[in-house]
Amino acid sequence: MDMLNALVAILNFVVIPAASYGAQLALGALGVTLIYGILRFSNFAHGDTMAFGAALVILITWGLQAIGIGLGPLPTALLALPFGIALTAVFILGTDRVVYRFYRSKRSAPIILVMASVGVMFIMNGLTRLIIGVDEIRFDDGARFLVSVQQFRAWTGLSEGLSLRVSQALTLVVTALACWALFRFLNRSRAGKAMRAYSDNEDLALLSGIDPERVVRLTWLIATALAVTAGTLYGLDKSFKVFNYFQILLPIFAAAIVGGLGNPLGAVAGGFIVAFSEVAVTYPWRKIATYLGFEPQGLLQLLSTEYKFAVSFVILIVVLLFRPTGLFRGKSV
């Protein structure tokens, strides 16, 4: 019985939160890695793209709620998501046109593009603050739990409870669908193949008649769609706060680098690696040790939660030291 309780506790406090957080990171890292593969720079504005998109989704959600449209048990934000993606994509394509295209045509050093993305980050950050303010916003409506602690206890008779929130389940489902669609697109469709070709060898792709501007536009579109989805899911799961999206940049970069920059499959794996290590290192294991028959004195917490970013940083450093191209062999430009 205690073994079962320990298992349920691990599921409830480690596996489920880490899986949904990992899915959000994976979506974010996919965007970063795609932009790196095609445009060849690390986009510092990605976190704020997530925030900007999520803010638009929140506004549309409020609008929909005001006229009484909802999705029943599912959050209304899901309905607002496509509109949020479309609006953000218009903005992002605008920044590409106004900012990045110039440096691309000049073939500037990647670091100049990184710097430009910092400028874009500032503008998007300011716009997000302007639109929606800096306060914490909860916008999840509909049912809260798929499985609640009481229900689970009543079903199983265990003393340890397990809960699965709708936002967590939704994150996993949406991420799985997005990844499936993305990989199908990259592997099967003509445009996806053009993107991969461009990423592998720019000159060769140009010679075979691939329109570079079209590939770039497509990349921004996909990266934006992924970013806004990630931002909305993160906001649904943890509440929306502008500054959090700046801080999530580091775990996202860590995930993309662990998987190998430019490698989409690696980015997904990287997201889950970072999330699981972060949660496992900052979770106090005392309860589970007690179930297993130990009597620990401390909390058995390796690192306090304030230092969760240190985990992504350490992962980043270890990868840079031992395998700079990432676990799945990304690019090394």
Next chain:
Amino acid sequence: MSNTRQAEAVSPWRAPVLFLILAALFLAEGSFRNALFSGSWNTALAILNMGLISAVMALGVNMQWGYAGLFNAGVVGFLALGGLAPVLVSTAPVQGAWAAGGPRLILALLVGLGTLVLAAQVWRRISGAWRVPALVAVLVAGFVAYRWLFDPAVMAIEANNSARAGNIGGLGWPVLLSWPVGALFAAAAAWGVGKVALGLRSDYLAIATLGIGEIIVAVMRNEEWLSRGVKNVSGIPRPVPYELDLQGNADFVARAAEWGMSPAVASGVWVKLLYAGLFGAVLLALILLAELALKSPWGRMMRAIRDNETAAEAMGKDVTRRHLQIFVIGSAVIGLAGAMMVTLDGLLSPNSFNPLRYTFLIWVMVIVGGSGNNWGAALGAILVWFLWIKAEVWGPELMRLVTGPLPAGALRDHLLGSAPHMRFIALGLVLLLVLRFAPRGLVPEK
């Protein structure tokens, strides 16, 4: 960066004229009282002092970016680390803190450091199947020993008079001594990061420094035994007299009356002038050293590396080593600025270290001023700082003007209320515009 040398020369009068305009702005701030300026010399000098410190930060960033093309996205961390030095070096010792757990704490930190060194040695010396298990064993054993030593020591120190102290305290040495110590702290951290992230592709350094910046600030915020966390460390000693002492000094009051100033205003102005002299001296000394270094064979080598790494490498220059060198030196200058800033404030407030303000604003200063040119970086720093402070006043005024025709209502209130956020948009726009249309900045590199 590669086309800087081919670009046409600019007038030699450009920098002096721009500095004169800057001086005029400060004079206006001090003497006119209207919608745009405050008319208070105290305000003008306060902006100038922080501007001078920003100029030192900008010099550090300029060394990294302007001389070597290295993107340091963690300026705030090196700054915070430098700011720790005045607390650890020059605040008064806390009674009983050392006895409560000082030696044990030092031992814990030594064990932690020793573990990392040992792990590196294990990795280097052992090969074959035992390499990874040995490494893991060293790390796990080291971590357990570290926590076993560290946790009780921290508990004891934080329990010691926790309402007023609760930290390890300082050594009580003169505060000026803490400035070079701050530079050393930042240099040590920069060496660690640079050793790992340099020599790989250029964005890795940006991402790694972004991480170390956030971690240093998180440590300062949470390690109460070190920096008192959110409780702040106040009462850091000053290198200049206190205003209250001056106001009690009969000579000073008489001198102030001669100038037609009240003792309160005069004492504030005098203290700020002393600070300005001190910071100005540091800034000029740094610019002099930097200019001399830049004109030396070493400086030519650095620029050669920046302009064409491959060619420099072919000529036998060790690019990664030189990058590490300049990265450490630049970070040391940023650390020095951090120590100066905390000295000026008399307060270490870990919560105030905001990356937008202390990393990216400094970047804008360097880019606007002219990357690669020390005078340009200093000019850009003081100018951007002045505008940044004044934007707080000018932004809402402008907003009121723009929203004037709108009917009073929710939209107008929202726009008026969100004027402060405009600063971020303005900052981003300035960065993008300068980067695009004047990449060489106000005072370009010669």
